[in-house]
Amino acid sequence: MITVSLFFSFTLIGIISFFTIKKATHTLTLIFLLMVIEFFFTSFISVIVDNAELWTVTQSTRYLIMFRITEVVVFPLLLLWYIELVKRGSSISKKLMISVLWVGVLVGVETILSHVHIFTYEKWKVWGSIIVWFTFLSFLQILQGLFSRILFKEGISK
Amino acid sequence: MTILPLPEKFDANEWFILFHIIALVILLYKLPKRFPTSITILLLMFTVTVARIVDHVIAGPHVDLYDIMDSGDFELFDLLCYVPYAPFGYVFIYLYDKFQLKGVILLLFIVILSIGSIGFEWFTGTSYIGYLKYSSWKPIYSLPIYLIVQPCTILFFHLIKSIHERSLSSAE
Numbered sequence: 001m002i003t004v005s006l007f008f009s010f011t012l013i014g015i016i017s018f019f020t021i022k023k024a025t026h027t028l029t030l031i032f033l034l035m036v037i038e039f040f041f042t043s044f045i046s047v048i049v050d051n052a053e054l055w056t057v058t059q060s061t062r063y064l065i066m067f068r069i070t071e072v073v074v075f076p077l078l079l080l081w082y083i084e085l086v087k088r089g090s091s092i093s094k095k096l097m098i099s100v101l102w103v104g105v106l107v108g109v110e111t112i113l114s115h116v117h118i119f120t121y122e123k124w125k126v127w128g129s130i131i132v133w134f135t136f137l138s139f140l141q142i143l144q145g146l147f148s149r150i151l152f153k154e155g156i157s158k
Numbered sequence: 159m160t161i162l163p164l165p166e167k168f169d170a171n172e173w174f175i176l177f178h179i180i181a182l183v184i185l186l187y188k189l190p191k192r193f194p195t196s197i198t199i200l201l202l203m204f205t206v207t208v209a210r211i212v213d214h215v216i217a218g219p220h221v222d223l224y225d226i227m228d229s230g231d232f233e234l235f236d237l238l239c240y241v242p243y244a245p246f247g248y249v250f251i252y253l254y255d256k257f258q259l260k261g262v263i264l265l266l267f268i269v270i271l272s273i274g275s276i277g278f279e280w281f282t283g284t285s286y287i288g289y290l291k292y293s294s295w296k297p298i299y300s301l302p303i304y305l306i307v308q309p310c311t312i313l314f315f316h317l318i319k320s321i322h323e324r325s326l327s328s329a330e
Contacts, residue, residue, distance in 0.1 A: 035207040046232035156325035
């Protein structure tokens with residue numbers, strides 16, 4: 001129960017801190033990206049867990065709830081944090097450093113979840129996660145740019 | 159190991175999705191433009207995302223109250239099957255905004271559309287379409303979900319509209 005309690009506490013602190021900071025990214029862009037993340041990340045999990053069976057999710061209800069919260073709340077929140085941090089990065093090298101750091105954070109969270117047996121890697125290696133997260137971050141960067149351009153054309157974003 | 163299986167048979171449920179994708183394109187092209195592009199995209203995305211999350215949580219393994227398309231696996235057409243939700247949400251808000259629905263009329267609008275959605279859901283689950291395959295779910299169970307999602311769609315619309323308007327006025 002301590003694990004569950006700590007897990008919920010850290011998730012809530014993450015949510016609260018995201019809403020309290022002043023953001024560099026336009027709110028509509030963040031809403032758009034959140035929906036894209038939810039759609040594609042849950043689809044990715046379905047493919048990895050249900051189809052390819054590269055990960056096995058725990059049968060325990062308590063941990064299954066934690067797994068669902070992680071995929072629907074924790075990872076999307078971490079990805080939005082990434083978008084926000086990259087937007088603040090002044091140069092390309094800084095943005096690249098943030099990207100590398102953030103892939104480390106995402107893989108780290110994934111490893112912790114695997115370590116506490118919320119899910120188990122079956123035929124999956126860490127480099128697979130590194131590739132997936134880099135691809136996902138790049139995809140989000142492209143979408144962020146496209147949506148910001150729409151907002152710019154509508155005259156509501158600089 | 160199959161990453162994204164193709165349909166077992168290209169039959170009614172696949173045609174049903176393709177028909178809706180075409181209908182969505184025609185709808186967006188033919189309907190007079192009412193909202194800015196960003197708002198339109200967010201409205202289309204909202205219903206798709208809500209449907210995806212709900213399906214993922216209650217139709218995924220472990221819970222598995224129903225299956226979508228041909229099998230319990232996540233097929234290629236499972237990815238596309240969320241597109242039909244987009245025009246429903248968009249038209250719902252389009253009518254709500256165009257006719258400025260309020261009070262009892264709004265209540266009736268939500269209730270009638272929720273009942274209509276159940277009818278549509280039931281139709282998609284029949285052997286003619288075969289889009290949904292129920293295990294321990296019944297269409298009537300979806301009524302409270304529609305009754306929650308539709309007001310949430312309206313709230314979401316007001317939220318993004320107010321953010322858009324505020325941003326526009328602060329940019330001027």
